[in-house]
Amino acid sequence: MRRAWPPLALLAAMIGIWELIVRAAHVPDYLFPTPSAVASSLAGDSGLLGRATLVTVREIVIGYLFAVAVALLIAVLLHFSAALRRALLPILVISQTVPTVLLAPILAILLGYGIEPKLVVVAVVCFFPIVVNAVDGLGSADPELVRMMRTLHGGRLAIFRRVELPGALPAIFSGARIAATYAAVGAVFGEWAGSSSGLGFVILQAQPALETARIAAAVLILSALALCLYALVSLAERLLIPWQPEAHHA
C-alpha cells in the first residue's frame, strides 16, 4: 500500500491546483468545470450515472472476456501451425490499422442497437495485444527445456502443457493488462455508434446541453472502470503465476 502514496499525493495536488486556477480565472462551468462541480454532478446525477455505469460495465466485462477467450484460442492455433501463422498474422496486423471509430458504425448497422455491437467493438480493440503477446510467449520457450522434455518421454502436447503454456503466462498477462486499459474506450466507441444507454450515451447527450461537469463525471467513472479491470487482471496474474518474482509487478 505504501507505493500507492506518491501517485495519490500527486493526484490530490493536481486536483487542488485545477480547482484554484479555474476559480481564479473565473472560467464558466460549461467551458471547464471545477473538480467540485464534477463532484456535485457525481452526487446529483448518481441515479443516471449509476444506471449508465451498469450498462457499460456489462459491455466491458463480457466484451473483454470474449476477447481473452478468442485471443487465446487463436494464439494456440497460430502457435501450432506455422502455415496459419504466416497466413493469418499479417492479416491481423492489417486489421489493426482500421480505426475502431469507423468500425463501430458498420457494426451497429450489421448487429443493431443492442449490446452485441458493443461487445464486438470491445473485443476487437482488446483482442490484438493479447494474441500478439501470447503467440510471442508461446514461441519463446527455452529450447533447452524443450530438449529436456523430449528426452523424458515428453510428446508435443506434454511440452505445450508443461513447458510452453506456463512459460507464456507472463507474456499473456502483459497483453491482457494492455487490453484491459482499452476496454472502456472500446465500449464508449460502441455506444457512440448507436445506443440509448451507457456512459458513452450519457456523454453524447450531455454535450449539446453543455453539461460539461456531467461529461467529466462520466469520464472519471470510465477511468475508474479501466483501472479496476487492470487491477483485477493484475490480481489474477499474481495468483496464477506465484513463481514470478514480486518485483516484476507494476
Add this chain to the structure above:
Amino acid sequence: MESIVKTDAGPLCESGVGVDADGVVRVLGGKRVLDGVDLQVSARGRVGIVGRSGAGKSTLLSLVAGLDDPDGGAVSVGGETSPAGRLARCALMPQRDCLLPWRSALDNAALALENVGMPRGQARRRARPLFARLGLAGSEQLRPAKLSGGMRQRVAFLRTLLADKPVLLLDEPFGALDAITRAELQECSPTRSRLSRARCCWSPTTSRRHCSSASACSCWRPVASLPTSTWTLPVTHHGAEL
C-alpha cells in the same frame, strides 16, 4: 529393493543397450566441433568422458541422445540409429539443471512419469521416497528458485533416473555439489540404492580428477562391480585453440 519404475522399456533392458559412435562428425557454426569420433560402450558399461571445456562433450551427448544428428558418421543406441529410436532409449541430464520454475521439486522429479500419462498423485508417490535418499527430504514442496545449486542438480538427477531409460547420459551431473555432499552421495550403498535399471551411463567431466566423482552414478545401479572406464575426447583443431 526392486527397480522402482516400470515402463514399456522393459524388453530393451532385457537385451541390454550399448552405445556405438562411428566416425561421428558434427559441424556447428562452421567449426568441426566433433571430427571423427569413435566410441563403443557395451551394454551395462559405464564411461566417463574427459575433455577440456569446449571440446564437444555436451555436443556428443546430444547426438547420442537423439536430440541432434551428426553431419558425418553414425550413432546407434542398442542398434537403433534413428533419432527417434535413440531418443526413446536415452535420458539426458543437461549440464544446466533445466528444472521447471513453475513446478515444485517433487513435481519436477516426477515429470517423466507424468509425461508417460501417469496421474500426478501416483507420480508423486513414486518420486517422494527418493528424496530422502539424496538428502533432499523436506524440500519436496519447494520451487526451484528456493533450492541451492546442488539441490537443484540432485532433483534433476532424480528426474533423469525416473524416466527409467536404459541409457543415462549425465552432463557434468554433480558440478554444483560441494565436496562434502558429493562424497556423501558416493557413499550410497549399491545394494540399498538401486534406483534405476540403467545399463549404460555416460558422464562427461572436465578433468580426470572429477571423473571418479562424476561416475558416482555407478552406486545407484545394480552393476557396481563393473569398472568405470575413462575415455578422453579427441581434441579437434577447434578444441585445441581454446
